[in-house]
Amino acid sequence: MTGMTSATQQDPAAGAPAPMADDDAPAAPQDRFLRRFVSNRAATAGAIVLAILIVMALAAPWLSSWDPTLQDLSQAFQKPSAAHWLGTDNLGRDVLARIMYGGRYTLLIGVIAVAIAAAIGVPIGLISGYYGASVDMVIQRGADILLSFNAFLLALILVAVLGVGMQSVTIAAGIGVMPQFIRIARAEALSIRETDYVAAAVNFGSGSGRIILRHVLPNALTPVIVYATLNIGTTILVAAGLGFLGLGVQPPTPEWGSMLGEARSYIFHAPMQMTFPGLAIFLAVLSFNLMGDGLRDALDPELR
């Protein structure tokens, strides 16, 4: 979560053998970043909620004694009680356990989908923006076509092609939000291309590929990271929506979206069953969005 600063330091090229010697520099940028992030209450709250959700997902076997797939029809549609804190669903499964285990799928799909989107979209966008001219033209018209679908619709088309299941939902949600990564990376490349340090690199003989990798990519990372964080919320919603339609992760796997879908039939009889997975999705999306805003403000106050 240290965002850009950690990203640049993990850059293999920056791993110079000697330890960092910034002792007479003003204040290390990563300290300033951390201070700004923590002073933003909404972002901190988002990070805390997210941390809780992640811990719940990871430590589910220790936090809950219930098996999320264990059916007990005699216990169906229980209201919240001491035994089942959030009640049970139509098949008598513990809802809390299902939400905790479900976080593993929903959160993971969200993060991996965005990683896919960034991994494909950013290089394409950088190339488009850096080379410009006809390359840019072709790529941008392609992106226009993709952008004319909304992310969910695009993902839906892809699921139709790829089939249902966790893997295809992840890919579909990723491709769904990818065009916007192309746009963002292109916009960054367009402005970085005109900087003096790129001109200097050209005049010392660097080729385009080297310049994109060494100068354009690292400098474009800040907005990409912010945008990626904000987009995890979107991919979670897309994946949950697909799950709700029964096109996502298949039962009995407890993914939040498919839990919502299963509960839909009982919405008047047992509204609780639908409330909690919905709340979980809401909290996850909200916390990613708050964190994204916080990252943006902390990494680059001028972006506000």
Add this chain to the structure above:
Amino acid sequence: MTDPLLSIRNLKVEFRSRMSTVQAVGGVDLDIYPGETVGIVGESGSGKSVTMLAAMGLLPRTARVAVSGQVLLRGQDLLQMRPRQLRQIRGRDMALIPQDPMTCLDPVLRVGVQLREALRVHQRLTRKQARARGIELLRTVGIPEPEKRHDQFPHAYSGGMRQRAMIAMGIANDPALLIADEPTTALDVTVQAQIMDVLRQAQQQTQACLALITHDLGLIAEMADRVVVMYAGCIVESGDVHTIFKRPRHPYTVGLMASLPQGGDERHPLVPIPGNPPDLGAIPGGCPFHPRCALAQGRERCSNELPLLRDVSAADAGHRSACHYFEEIHGSGQWSRLAQEQAS
């Protein structure tokens, strides 16, 4: 005389826009010989930077920029080269040290990494070798504690240090020709002198030619062997530095020198050149300088006929002027008299 290292022949650069065509460089001939320092002087917009950028092939190759003529580096025409070939020459045979050191270093990369990039473009070096060479380069340009500075980010560098780092990147591959584009304009006066020392040492160590683009005549007097004075995209006077400073033979050069402050000397008041440099989209006919020239005085030849660069005298080899009436020029005192007459 030996063959020139870089020889520019009839270089023209035009920038075309929908509305007009701007001739930034109008037929420049320039030779740079091994080991010498050439100062290229002129006002802003006189075409001195564009000439060198065009020579290095750094102007964008689009329909809006028309570059014609020849730029021969050791006999090879750079203007005919493919981008790939040009890339191999840039940084290795000729390197440009850019104007503004504050923005020329990538803020997210350590200085050492950027030095290594400059090195590895042209040489096969291991990481360790590149680091050793990088530190050595930083030491050459006088950066204290180079081992420590090598691993710092540019924000920890002062303006002077950044310019030193840029010079280090410039000399990284021992180029035969260094082009310094106003290397000191962005710096404090006190730092300027140090940077020029660094540049001179770097030049001596690498045996490179130095093309110094500047509008600072003091810098030229200090550094250059030969001077080229440009005005409105053309060379108006060129010659040996001592000759030019002692006996300038073009009214523009005389004007430049008269507008140079000379500390507290009341007999030599500051005399600015009247008027402004011409709009390059509409360069005056005849001699481009005639509307501002104290010698022209409405003479028809000045406004009708473009003066060509010609030898001033048989005795002064290499001293050339592009003025129809350079014989009438005697010294800067005369200029101030003329200028005052013109003003009154």
